[in-house]
Amino acid sequence: MNYHDLLKIPLAQLLAEYPYLEDFFSSFGLQLQAGDQTLQQYFDALDPDKLLDLGLSREQLGKSLHDFLAGMLSLEDSTEKVESLTIIGGYDKSGTAEALEITLRPGQIICIVGPTGSGKSRLLADIEWVAQGDTPTRRRILINGAVPDGKWRFSTEHKLVAQLSQNMNFVMDLTAEEFVRMHAESRLVTDPEEKVTQILKQANQLAGEQFRSDTPVTSLSGGQSRALMIADMAILSRSPIVLIDEIENAGIDRKKALELLVREEKIILMATHDPILALMGDQRLVIKNGGIARIIHSSDTERKNLAKLEELDNTLLALRNRIRSGDTLEVIIQ
């Protein structure tokens, strides 16, 4: 269906087929009423003075409608899945070649380690921009083994990377349920209610403390917010890559959070210096002087040590709970 054909369809039929058109027009301050009138007739009948008041020209509205429908239609039949993401090495700040090629796949956890200012953000920006040798590092990024389509750079629906960091907060004045529903509706998913239930359930499994669906998102605790953000990102975000920046003390079940993202087939990039999180990863990229200096694959010995680290972590957690309940720590191991 092209734009010119759409113009000839009666509004009643058009709205039944593309219900989101109503919201499109209302965002410009116009009402579309289902009837026998065609879109073209509706356009022609718009009062020029009213358009002027709304800051619109017929020409611009027509172009916007055309672009909007083209975007929506491409969203409906975009089935391309990211099966792999390849980073082809560039150069560090001194001009030394990285000389490497790494391929990441859905369900993998890749940790990024290195001091502040070492170039972690640039690496992530290279991925997000799908760099083709045109960034300061001259890295190249391939999707599914090939030079990707330009849409990954500029289209808001095809953003490659979803981000979560410690500094992020909810700012909308909505309850948790309303919030997730609004996100689902903006994504035009077919079963928003199901997604809402699913996300709230998952978030509560990740959060240390339970929360109700009618809690305003701005009243959630740090841990509950993080839990809701991760569950929402795993289930609703279209981005195939998830970037998690320092969730060390987030007050959530980090293991379950990562498992959820793995289950939802995300490629997980995690900037962390937490030994437990680092060992949960499949590999670690060591960033130095703006370049990837080394790739470490988590070894069997390291994985065995993970069990010990978790034991240590649980010991500390128990101590924390004792402090919380007013206990003394004169005896550490009970």
Place this chain on the structure above:
Amino acid sequence: MRFLTVSGPPSSGKTSVILRVIEALQARQKKIGVVKYDCLMTDDDLLYAKKGVLVKKGLSGSQCPDHFFVSNIEACVGWGRENDCDFLISESAGLCNRCSPHIKDITAVCVIDNLSGINTPRKIGPMLKSADIVVITKGDIVSQAEREVFASRVKQVNPGAVIMNINGITGQGAFELTTLFEDASDIETLKGMKLRFSMPSALCSYCLGETRIGDEYQTGNVRKMEA
């Protein structure tokens, strides 16, 4: 000379975004000029000057800011040309949401921030709806879901624009935006060009300094709301 108009609501991060882009352009040895339009006062010209950028400040004072802009921009473009700028960037705030400094065939950028509320994209007129590039700032402090919802609301009112997220503090995304600046409209003069959209009209007694309230003092282009 490449020329761009950058506009956006007050405090949306226009100056920060432009400064980050300038850093990336300067790394490529480009000479940059900025014209900063404001109403009462601004110190942003000092921030630009600190970067070694050629800067001109225009304060509209008691005049309508966007009318002031359009009456002066042609001369400013001439100033940029005389000084051999590779890039000239005009920065102005859209103060009533119905004004827009964007010019036909001149690359138009609108800066809007994630904290401004999800209904804001609908409330801004041609400044946002007719921009070629929309830059969304302050994404580092809101959730992924809010970023996605906000971007989709922007997309709804300007589906043809390139929409980019830029962090005005760290500069994340600024390098990428710079590549779009490199493709901005290359011009000699604004002579004969037109605004993308007409500015809100007025010409009433209050435009001419009337301060008294009451029907008898209202003359000229006056519109009444239903009481």
